[in-house]
Amino acid sequence: MAQKPSTPKGTRDFNPLQVQRRNYVIQTIKRHFELYGFMPIETPSFENLSTLMGKYGEEGDRLIFKILNNGDYLNKVDEDLLNSKDSNAMISQLSDRALKYDLTVPFARYVVQHQNDITFPFKRYQIQNVWRADRPQKGRYREFTQCDADVVGSNSLLQEVDFIKLYDDVFTSLEVNGVTIKINNRKILAGLAEIIGAADQLIPFTVALDKLDKIGEERVKQEMQERGISSTALEKLQPVFTLTGSYEEKLEAMKGLLSSSEIGMKGIEELEFINQSLKSNQLKTATLDLDITLARGLNYYTGCIFEVAAPDSVKIGSIGGGGRYDDLTSIFGLKDVSGVGISFGLDRIYLVLEELNLFPDSVSWCRCFIYQFWRDGSCTLFWVVVSLSRKRN
């Protein structure tokens, strides 16, 4: 009986050309991660269910792929629960493990589990697959590759500066010119919520603000009002909606607005420091843009947040993002460890390179070269000369 063969929805086969092109991007990112002093680690594809559940909000919990227990898994299920047919309540009885949803939470688990073997600050990178039961669309898959670099155990803002330069270096190296690195600071969002008297509604406030790009000023305001933010408060917020100008100009305007909020001013100060540091060490091809409406979905961020937009000519969601989180490892029992990290979305970056026709022709030639090199060490010197001269013919 022949079956019609296919891959599950949201997953893909990669043919040799695609594998080589993906490797080209991965190797570029990897190389820069290592040049910036990050070391590779890997964690299992699946984690204990309890490690992941409750870390990504309700929506995230739903999108985690759970693995059915092996053996006579129904034997352990509570009879009443079985009869209730409550899918949600039964998950933890049917499944002990789940595919990882991102690299950050497993990394936090790693840091806590291996804390005695780690020297802090710990700079690690991780390039692995993650899985989400999301509805597939262009650039969104159910299995995709994340490339993460994080530093844990350092409060220095120079880490943030390094990450901005790392983004710039990688995209410059991939010849993707004109990416925008959007930056904001959760402390500024907290400050804004504070001065409009919505400090206890920080999350719904930032979620609404985050949508400004997509749904426009009026509907954002409407959503905020529905969430109980008053008209007076919204009036105070008006400068945020009409903010224009350079990084410095926007920062100046926000300074005026947030002067009465201690946490808000701390956020301003951090963004000023980063801007100063980058002045003496300018970006190559990327632009740093202060985007006060940037919120980033995940709730664990506490300081700077980043998001990278592809060049204007490519219509695709963000191709990278990250930020500082001050308390991520505390969910696993390790307190007061500050972390900051960024992620590259390999699958979307691939689409950008494809659309802009930026894959080098010589990918496979180059690989062949390197393997030879790896093998022979010094003998390759001769080979290098021969190959280079041959290339020019």
Next chain:
Amino acid sequence: MAQKPSTPKGTRDFNPLQVQRRNYVIQTIKRHFELYGFMPIETPSFENLSTLMGKYGEEGDRLIFKILNNGDYLNKVDEDLLNSKDSNAMISQLSDRALKYDLTVPFARYVVQHQNDITFPFKRYQIQNVWRADRPQKGRYREFTQCDADVVGSNSLLQEVDFIKLYDDVFTSLEVNGVTIKINNRKILAGLAEIIGAADQLIPFTVALDKLDKIGEERVKQEMQERGISSTALEKLQPVFTLTGSYEEKLEAMKGLLSSSEIGMKGIEELEFINQSLKSNQLKTATLDLDITLARGLNYYTGCIFEVAAPDSVKIGSIGGGGRYDDLTSIFGLKDVSGVGISFGLDRIYLVLEELNLFPDSVSWCRCFIYQFWRDGSCTLFWVVVSLSRKRN
């Protein structure tokens, strides 16, 4: 509430040194795969459940990790079935997808699905993780990495010869000297079953024979008798149990035994051809050993079968295996495509290198080198000279 963090049973975190050492092995294997003309493909981590079930025998079906359906998965379950609490029968209603169990079946699915885009013979390699809900033990994990190379669409025995040389090259390159490449041919096993009148019991016959190493001659004979093989038949089989000497000597002895079996003699002929071909092109550090008791578990093999044993000083199961299968793609509707392939067991090879202390000290230095090389192309020529001279200091 702090949780005590851990990885699920049978899975592992890899620290930076371990990642680099794994990459050293992977890169060595990859480089040789490419030198032998194989191209990389990748398939998703999970497949449709129907793609995997029924391909690995009952035991295999049990060891496949199934993924719980998302959403209100209980809603679709048959009421009677739910009440029966029959875990096995309910699997297909609770799960549409499963983690891949090996790379071969997904590869067969790939070949059939993309047959119009493939030029045959198709030589592909694949280095990816697979998952088995096996009981963990030394060198056996629930998530592990397979490195497979296969050729489909070629009947030439020169493919088998190439694979033997590939094994030899990889292990020589890794400096693992003294591996034994055991070879046998399913046609010889079929011939033996034929001449002892157990042609319809080929599988139980080979399964019993396969255990000779572990349980010894007497218990193998006992098991065969229990499976209905007569004493007269076992007498005929006696030369198999006492086979000694060189490859050629064993082959001669088998020739006498199998002279009346057409399929058996075909197997002999194939093994003779391979031996002849290797004479003009000798192995570097590996030894080829004809092992008539070698059967290999999976039932899809039809011709030559291989298994690689680590050097005698390391006590570990096989570190590689493979063989020819003539009908694998037919389960997905593509007939008459012969395939042959081998696999490297990365996790066990890692343990062998660790035990024999064979990891180079310069792994990370070497990587750094290569990244630089990748990046700059020709400029590196200068850098090569500088680095090499620095290395000698």
